[in-house]
Amino acid sequence: xxxxxxxxxxxxxxxxxxxxxxxxxxxxxxxxxxxxxxxxxxxxxxxxxxxxxxxxxxxxxxxxxxxxxxxxxxxxxxxxxxxxxxxxxxxxxxxxxxxxxxxxxxxxxxxxxxxxxxxxxxxxxxxxxxxxxxxxxxxxxxxxxxxxxxxxxxxxxxxxxxxxxxxxxxxxxxxxxxxxxxxxxxxxxxxxxxxxxxxxxxxxxxxxxxxxxxxxxxxxxxxxxxxxxxxxxxxxxxxxxxxxxxxxxxxxxxxxxxxxxxxxxxxxxxxxxxxxxxxxxxxxxxxxxxxxxxxxxxxxxxxxxxxxxxxxxxxxxxxxxxxxxxxxxxxxxxxxxxxxxxxxxxxxxxxxxxxxxxxxxxxxxxxxxxxxxxxxxxxxxxxxxxxxxxxxxxxxxxxxxxxxxxxx
Amino acid sequence: xxxxxxxxxxxxxxxxxxxxxxxxxxxxxxxxxxxxxxxxxxxxxxxxxxxxxxxxxxxxxxxxxxxxxxxxxxxxxxxxxxxxxxxxxxxxxxxxxxxxxxxxxxxxxxxxxxxxxxxxxxxxxxxxxxxxxxxxxxxxxxxxxxxxxxxxxxxxxxxxxxxxxxxxxxxxxxxxxxxxxxxxxxxxxxxxxxxxxxxxxxxxxxxxxxxxxxxxxxxxxxxxxxxxxxxxxxxxxxxxxxxxxxxxxxxxxxxxxxxxxxxxxxxxxxxxxxxxxxxxxxxxxxxxxxxxxxxxxxxxxxxxxxxxxxxxxxxxxxxxxxxxxxxxxxxxxxxxxxxxxxxxxxxxxxxxxxxxxxxxxxxxxxxxxxxxxxxxxxxxxxxxxxxxxxxxxxxxxxxxxxx
Numbered sequence: 001x002x003x004x005x006x007x008x009x010x011x012x013x014x015x016x017x018x019x020x021x022x023x024x025x026x027x028x029x030x031x032x033x034x035x036x037x038x039x040x041x042x043x044x045x046x047x048x049x050x051x052x053x054x055x056x057x058x059x060x061x062x063x064x065x066x067x068x069x070x071x072x073x074x075x076x077x078x079x080x081x082x083x084x085x086x087x088x089x090x091x092x093x094x095x096x097x098x099x100x101x102x103x104x105x106x107x108x109x110x111x112x113x114x115x116x117x118x119x120x121x122x123x124x125x126x127x128x129x130x131x132x133x134x135x136x137x138x139x140x141x142x143x144x145x146x147x148x149x150x151x152x153x154x155x156x157x158x159x160x161x162x163x164x165x166x167x168x169x170x171x172x173x174x175x176x177x178x179x180x181x182x183x184x185x186x187x188x189x190x191x192x193x194x195x196x197x198x199x200x201x202x203x204x205x206x207x208x209x210x211x212x213x214x215x216x217x218x219x220x221x222x223x224x225x226x227x228x229x230x231x232x233x234x235x236x237x238x239x240x241x242x243x244x245x246x247x248x249x250x251x252x253x254x255x256x257x258x259x260x261x262x263x264x265x266x267x268x269x270x271x272x273x274x275x276x277x278x279x280x281x282x283x284x285x286x287x288x289x290x291x292x293x294x295x296x297x298x299x300x301x302x303x304x305x306x307x308x309x310x311x312x313x314x315x316x317x318x319x320x321x322x323x324x325x326x327x328x329x330x331x332x333x334x335x336x337x338x339x340x341x342x343x344x345x346x347x348x349x350x351x352x353x354x355x356x357x358x359x360x361x362x363x364x365x366x367x368x369x370x371x372x373x374x375x376x377x378x379x380x381x382x383x384x385x386x387x388x389x390x391x392x393x394x395x396x397x398x399x400x401x402x403x404x405x406x407x408x
Numbered sequence: 409x410x411x412x413x414x415x416x417x418x419x420x421x422x423x424x425x426x427x428x429x430x431x432x433x434x435x436x437x438x439x440x441x442x443x444x445x446x447x448x449x450x451x452x453x454x455x456x457x458x459x460x461x462x463x464x465x466x467x468x469x470x471x472x473x474x475x476x477x478x479x480x481x482x483x484x485x486x487x488x489x490x491x492x493x494x495x496x497x498x499x500x501x502x503x504x505x506x507x508x509x510x511x512x513x514x515x516x517x518x519x520x521x522x523x524x525x526x527x528x529x530x531x532x533x534x535x536x537x538x539x540x541x542x543x544x545x546x547x548x549x550x551x552x553x554x555x556x557x558x559x560x561x562x563x564x565x566x567x568x569x570x571x572x573x574x575x576x577x578x579x580x581x582x583x584x585x586x587x588x589x590x591x592x593x594x595x596x597x598x599x600x601x602x603x604x605x606x607x608x609x610x611x612x613x614x615x616x617x618x619x620x621x622x623x624x625x626x627x628x629x630x631x632x633x634x635x636x637x638x639x640x641x642x643x644x645x646x647x648x649x650x651x652x653x654x655x656x657x658x659x660x661x662x663x664x665x666x667x668x669x670x671x672x673x674x675x676x677x678x679x680x681x682x683x684x685x686x687x688x689x690x691x692x693x694x695x696x697x698x699x700x701x702x703x704x705x706x707x708x709x710x711x712x713x714x715x716x717x718x719x720x721x722x723x724x725x726x727x728x729x730x731x732x733x734x735x736x737x738x739x740x741x742x743x744x745x746x747x748x749x750x751x752x753x754x755x756x757x758x759x760x761x762x763x764x765x766x767x768x769x770x771x772x773x774x775x776x777x778x779x780x781x782x783x784x785x786x787x788x789x790x791x792x793x794x795x796x797x798x799x800x801x802x803x804x805x806x807x808x809x810x811x
Contacts (some may be wrong), residue, residue, distance in 0.1 A: 013447075017692070018693065018696070019476060021688075021692055021693070022689075023691040024685065025685060025689060027684075027687055028681065028682060029682070032678045032679075032681065032682055035678065036678055039671070039674060043667075069561065091768065111475075112475055115519065135492065142785060148689075149548050159474070194660075195660050196660075197660075271445070271769075272442075272675055275438065275441075275442055275679065276678070276679065278438075279434070279438050279679065279680060279682045279683060279686065281433075281683060282684065282686060283683075283686030283689060286427060286430065286431050286434075286686060286689065286690050287426050287690060287692075287693055288684075288687035288696065290424070290427055290689075290690055290693030290694055290696075291693055293423060293424060293427070293693070293697055294693055294696050294697035337799060347674070365671075
């Protein structure tokens with residue numbers, strides 16, 4: 001056996017060109033597999049991230065009655081709120097919290113009206129949880145205009161022909177069921193990347209809103225960022241076991257379609273990965289078949305001088321195993337390099353000059369991959385490479401030694 | 409002479425020819441197969457979204473899209489529907505009427521978005537499949553179908569009477585009493601909270617404008633010829649109407665599809681890197697294997713140029729055969745998966761269906777895919793012939809003939 005391994009090892013180095021082709025196939029297979037998966041994960045991550053950053057956060061807390069019916073009076077009980085704040089302040093997994101007052105209302109300008117959710121936020125708190133402040137097309141984030149500033153979404157602004165500095169009228173029903181209509185001044189226009197959300201949500205200062213609602217500080221919603229996304233579920237559980245009148249819901253409950261994109265990606269990754277592995281396997285089989293054809297004389301010679309067929313087979317198998325073992329680290333290094341590069345600088349999927357995409361849409365994809373997937377895919381490719389040398393090796397055994405040795 | 413030699417060479421070493429053909433054929437198979445799948449998915453996604461909600465093209469009264477109110481509606485009789493239906497590209501024209509109103513059971517009321525459906529051609533599956541209780545109203549029965557959460561909110565049960573109150577056409581007050589015939593779950597809570605369906609006739613009567621429509625939804629044969637079809641329709645309806653294509657109405661959907669296509673191109677690029685390599689590996693080994701033979705030819709006085717020409721002709725013939733075999737192999741596969749799409753299973757399938765998608769991955773049978781990608785493979789395989797040409801140039805007969 002030792003001799004066979006030695007011969008195989010020397011064969012690898014003897015014909016460098018042939019070895020180079022198989023070696024490069026495996027390197028390329030590993031790279032292609034890893035890169036494709038990292039690209040898919042990156043895309044999925046990007047849409048998930050922007051939805052979480054702007055709309056869903058890691059978890060949201062509402063009064064149970066509010067989840068059923070988003071009415072002004074279904075706010076979080078003030079006593080519960082005090083307890084909840086204490087709990088959140090002591091909870092180490094929680095990174096930041098924002099409190100919101102939400103009321104249904106109508107935005108009216110000379111060009112029409114739209115029904116929206118009016119969200120009253122504390123700008124400083126809100127900045128720690130959502131990135132709307134960073135996604136302003138024009139204007140500033142509730143910190144310049146003193147009296148009744150408002151931030152509106154791009155698609156709403158387009159519909160109502162709004163822009164920073166223009167006035168709008170907000171109407172809604174207050175706590176004592178009277179209807180009010182009051183002027184606000186547009187301070188900024190945001191685009192979150194989701195036109196539907198932008199059309200339906202406007203942001204005002206919490207103090208302004210509560211004053212108009214003639215209520216003490218009424219809180220309907222808490223949005224929370226945890227240290228990591230994975231903490232969301234356990235933090236929600238911790239809150240839900242402690243309180244009975246409110247409910248904390250993690251991102252995948254608030255927005256089930258985010259989980260759905262995860263799954264969808266999973267299937268397409270598997271399909272594409274199997275196509276790549278299949279193509280690679282085929283490539284190696286083909287190259288090795290040609291190689292066996294080319295080595296007819298050499299293999300015939302070995303058979304003539306008395307090497308048995310099993311040993312020839314083992315020898316060819318070992319050659320491939322050596323090559324894929326050597327190729328694995330190179331392939332990994334190459335993949336790690338490209339994935340890290342595009343992870344830092346991103347790949348632009350869109351023609352930037354296209355006017356349709358200038359608002360809010362992020363065409364950059366950043367590749368990303370877990371260490372465990374690196375290992376898994378590399379192993380899959382190496383196994384595929386080894387399996388694909390079985391058929392050519394078996395072909396080699398069919399040679400008639402006497403004829404093969406005369407081959408030129 | 410050279411051509412004859414090349415032809416004979418092809419049949420002399422059949423095993424080598426066969427391996428090379430299979431490399432090219434597989435390259436075509438993979439490239440075309442993968443693109444068929446991607447394009448099939450894109451076509452299906454577009455079709456299910458566009459067909460259910462939007463239509464490929466909509467016709468409205470001018471100004472409706474910017475201000476979606478009844479006063480911006482139009483009368484069906486003012487548009488030559490027949491002319492549009494008779495257009496080469498048009499499959500079907502559906503009428504659409506929608507308006508906002510207030511629905512109430514007396515105690516609670518809520519803003520409601522009412523859609524009128526023209527039932528004469530049957531109801532779309534998206535509605536019939538998602539009805540959770542009761543059924544779709546029939547014409548003239550003064551019945552409505554409501555989103556589950558809307559019905560729950562205003563406290564209405566099937567059979568209850570509901571008051572509609574709102575603005576009709578041209579400032580008239582609209583009011584009516586309707587019976588709740590059924591509830592629907594569109595799997596979108598936001599929509600379930602406000603949506604109600606009526607028959608087109610009942611809704612027209614409610615708003616006090618028989619025959620009034622807000623839009624025509626047009627289904628076309630070739631989604632890639634939208635702009636041309638749009639122009640033809642514009643010529644028919646004239647200046648008082650706006651004709652809009654789905655990318656104009658839903659730029660976000662366009663964005664999503666374009667992103668997915670861009671990703672598809674990157675995947676294709678990577679696949680092409682692999683198949684180029686497969687072809688290169690095969691050609692390289694094939695050249696290695698016949699170095700002795702080529703050495704002999706050179707030694708007995710064949711000029712290098714001629715032997716290069718011979719190898720190139722030989723391989724071009726083989727490449728063509730490979731491409732033909734590849735197309736012959738991939739076409740039935742694409743047709744098979746077009747007719748019997750890959751079915752997605754489990755929780756994911758359920759979720760997809762909830763969102764109005766069919767949980768299948770069909771293949772596209774667009775013959776342009778085969779033409780385009782087979783040509784790319786052919787060009788690549790011809791470029792790869794540089795390798796044997798260059799190695800003949802460097803070939804030294806004495807060394808090549810040493811064993």
